[in-house]
Amino acid sequence: MYDINESLSEESFESNQCDISNVTPDLLKDFLSANSGGQRVAELPMIELALNGSEESSEGNDTAEQFCATENQNPQTRQEDLLRELLEPVLRRLDNGYIGNKQNPGSSELSLLAEHPDAHVRIRVAQMGYLATADLTRLAGDQNENVRRAVAGNHNTLPADLTRLAGDQNVDVLRAVARNRNTLPADLSRLVKGKNVDVLHRVAENPNTLPADLTRLAWKSEAWVRWTVAGNPNTLPADLSRLADDEDVEVRCAVGRNRNTLPADLSRLADDEEVRVVREVAWNSNTSPAELTRLATDPDAYVRMGVASNSNTLPADLIRLAGDRDFEVSFRAKQILRIAPPIRIRFVR
Numbered sequence: 403m404y405d406i407n408e409s410l411s412e413e414s415f416e417s418n419q420c421d422i423s424n425v426t427p428d429l430l431k432d433f434l435s436a437n438s439g440g441q442r443v444a445e446l447p448m449i450e451l452a453l454n455g456s457e458e459s460s461e462g463n464d465t466a467e468q469f470c471a472t473e474n475q476n477p478q479t480r481q482e483d484l485l486r487e488l489l490e491p492v493l494r495r496l497d498n499g500y501i502g503n504k505q506n507p508g509s510s511e512l513s514l515l516a517e518h519p520d521a522h523v524r525i526r527v528a529q530m531g532y533l534a535t536a537d538l539t540r541l542a543g544d545q546n547e548n549v550r551r552a553v554a555g556n557h558n559t560l561p562a563d564l565t566r567l568a569g570d571q572n573v574d575v576l577r578a579v580a581r582n583r584n585t586l587p588a589d590l591s592r593l594v595k596g597k598n599v600d601v602l603h604r605v606a607e608n609p610n611t612l613p614a615d616l617t618r619l620a621w622k623s624e625a626w627v628r629w630t631v632a633g634n635p636n637t638l639p640a641d642l643s644r645l646a647d648d649e650d651v652e653v654r655c656a657v658g659r660n661r662n663t664l665p666a667d668l669s670r671l672a673d674d675e676e677v678r679v680v681r682e683v684a685w686n687s688n689t690s691p692a693e694l695t696r697l698a699t700d701p702d703a704y705v706r707m708g709v710a711s712n713s714n715t716l717p718a719d720l721i722r723l724a725g726d727r728d729f730e731v732s733f734r735a736k737q738i739l740r741i742a743p744p745i746r747i748r749f750v751r
Contacts (some may be wrong), residue, residue: 408569515568524541530553543566553579559584568592582608585608594615599626602624607633613641617626620637632654637660637715645657651679655682658683659686672689672697694715703728723735
């Protein structure tokens, strides 16, 4: 009678003569369960997926053969490594959508894998966009911080679970919570009180962040936090007015791009020494027609292109731009005036 314990014993590993020719999934599950420290390996479908999967069966056997041929490895760790190698086909099936997908989001196999003892599997499961919210809730309390970070970054995670994760001690988890569009404004307000710059940056870019919290972040000494505040659609015009005088050019560019920026502040930015800032002003729909008239003669072609594309540009300025020396500016102005010739595409055989 075939004895799997004898074939996969430490002695056979040491001699590199372990026999897997008669190993079946059931035998391997029983063996791994008996040697896994009480973990629920036998209840999981990973062995069938690794050895019997239509796409992965040969790879699973090749993996086992490679294990038997491994040399200079500690025999005490080989059983754990065998389990890890057999999981690789399962992880690939997760990535390729064979387990849990848009057509089968509540897969029982996926729920079982969410309880898997290997953290690498739970991380992959927590990252899946079609994982059931009940499984995400359970994984939100996982001991592994990388699993919790994956849950915090999942767009299906419930706001209540994100509230719990907003009190996490791990910075990476907090960063993912701050970036998630399901995070409640109250939880983002909690994160604003922290000191980690990367977390504050993610809070500043979240469209759920309250204007009052953005005001607080607009005073931060880190330029990239102020830059993100300047680009947030919830930032108040008063804060944008102050940021329009910021010493950092990227911050001023973001103010010039923001649709909440007042025309008076855009007029000030139109005189900025950095042409990148002036370009943003020319494209902003809040820029006044008078300011656009002045920018229509700007030496920078991209500024004039912005004027030609702006809905506030006066017809007289468009007519003048239709004769611009730059072909693209001229063509764009003619398009707006609807006098541009139609574009004809000639197919050459």
